[in-house]
Amino acid sequence: MxxxxxxxxxxxxxxxxxxxxxxxxxxxxxxxxxxxxxxxxxxxxxxxxxxxxxxxxxxxxxxxxxxxxxxxxxxxxxxxxxxxxxxxxxxxxxxxxxxxxxxRLDDYSQKLYNHLLEEGVKKELVCDIIEDVSSGEDNKDKLEILQSTVRKQLGEAREIEIENPPHTVAMVGPTGVGKTTTIAKLAAFFAKNPKKRVGLVTADTYRVAAVEQLKTYSDIINIPLEVVYSKEEFASTMAGDFRNFDIVFVDTPGSSWDDKLQLGRIEGILDGELLDEIHLLLSLNQKLENISKVYERFSRLNPDRILLTKLDEAAHHGDLLNIRLWCDLPYSYYSYGQDVPEDLNSADPENLLPYLLGDYNV
Incomplete structure (x- = not known):
């Protein structure tokens, strides 16, 4: 018809x-x-x-x-x-x-509406946000409502907190998402505190030069690195000298979102009883469809937080909000460059708001 x-x-x-x-x-x-x-x-x-x-x-x-x-x-x-x-x-x-x-919107609300659409925020989500905004009495009030609504959509960040050492934190995600560099940034950040003992473990023995890359970072930061090939070796490492460390970061092999065999290998190496946190890395320079597939397939590894990478390579930043439509895990950190440890920050809504609103003329 x-x-x-x-x-x-x-x-x-x-x-x-x-x-x-x-x-x-x-x-x-x-x-x-x-x-x-x-x-x-x-x-x-x-x-x-x-x-x-x-x-x-x-x-x-x-x-x-x-x-x-x-x-x-x-x-x-x-x-x-x-x-x-x-x-x-x-x-x-x-x-x-x-x-x-x-x-039905006034001119100012329409401008905010168009701005969010240009940033790539899904239309249905933009309508929900602007419906709240349009209740504002004046432009300043509307902008404050917009910021408050976006903060709620983003949710509070859950950063790493060391409670019962050794606190083990694993990074998982697809190939090329930036796991090794992100681990180096986090390790360098915590190693700045002389009272904290920081260790590195890598199970990424599949990628060429992956161990060497992390070894270079560990030498620069001056913290120990152990290479493991199985769940048993990981358990043995954590039962050894690393049991006296405050925090241990675990690097894992990358995998395509549809490579079930490799995901199974990663699952076979990680021992949930020895891990306190698993951060799933999602790259914002990918299409939202691919990001959602990564999230869906890597959920079998039971991540409890999302770490966003490559914000500096994203053409638009609407996916910061779009991801929240189907992801109920909190954001932890976001990375935006190669400098260690500078190009890493808490995914606090106050830090993410400028990416979504930019220098919007209020």
């Missing part, structure tokens, strides 16, 4: 347009009235919006089918038409609701 939206100054005018294009067999699916133009909702011209549809010609499908299969073709075509019609109606209804929502 072919479905299209028509706008006219009255019903008669709109019906004329429909018949002229779709013919007399067209059917009316939905209608609504709205005002266009005007000033602050007054003096606008009333118009009619009509959703109309018409059955498309199925003669080609009939000719292509054998004589005894006409009924099957008709039934299949009818089912497809019904599903397609439902989808288009749902899309148009959502579009109408959003258009009406935006038309």
């Amino acid at each position: 072919k479905v299209k939206k028509y706008v006219g100054k009255n019903m008669q005018d709109t019906i004329f347009k429909i018949k002229a294009e779709l013919g007399s067999d067209a059917i009316i699916l939905n209608t609504r009235k709205f005002k266009e133009g005007g000033f602050f909702g007054f003096f606008g011209k009333e118009k009619i919006e009509v959703l109309a549809g018409v059955e498309e010609n199925e003669q080609q499908a009939k000719k292509a089918a054998p004589a005894g299969e006409d009924d099957q073709v008709n039934q299949a075509g009818s089912n497809r038409d019904i599903e397609e019609l439902k989808r288009k109606i749902d899309e148009l209804n959502r579009s109408w609701q959003q258009d009406d929502f935006v038309r």
Whole structure:
């Protein structure tokens, strides 16, 4: 079925347009009235919006089918038409609701709305946020509501806290997400405190030069590094001298989100009884679809926090909020460069707000 939206100054005018294009067999699916133009909702011209549809010609499908299969073709075509019609109606209804929502906003709220869309925030989430914002009495109040709403969406950061040493923290994530560099940044940060003993463990023996890279960092920071190849070796290391350390960071092999075999190997190395925290690293220079797949597949490793990487390589920062739509784990830190340990910060909402709002002119 072919479905299209028509706008006219009255019903008669709109019906004329429909018949002229779709013919007399067209059917009316939905209608609504709205005002266009005007000033602050007054003096606008009333118009009619009509959703109309018409059955498309199925003669080609009939000719292509054998004589005894006409009924099957008709039934299949009818089912497809019904599903397609439902989808288009749902899309148009959502579009109408959003258009009406935006038309009701004042200029300042519309600017905030457009800004969030340009940052890549999902439209349904933008509508929820701006609905709160539009209740503000003036521009300053609206901006404060926006900041408060975004803070709540981001949630409070959960940084690493050493409670019962040795506190073991593992980093997991796909290949190229920046696990080794992030571990070096965290280790260097904690090693700045002379009262804290920091150790490194790496199980990333699959990637070429991975051990050498972490060994270079450990030499620079002047902290010990142990290489393990199994869960048993990891347990033995933690039962040895490392049991006297305050915090131990564990590097793990990278894996594609769809490599079940490699994910199984990582799961086989990590001993949950010896780990206090598992941070899943998500790179913001990836498409949201890929980020969600990484989160879904790596959930089998039971991470309890999200560490965001490569914010400096992200074209837009709306995914800081989009991820919260389906991720209930708190953010811990975010990284934005290669400098160790400088390019790492707490994922506190106050630190993330500038990425989303930038130097927005209030």
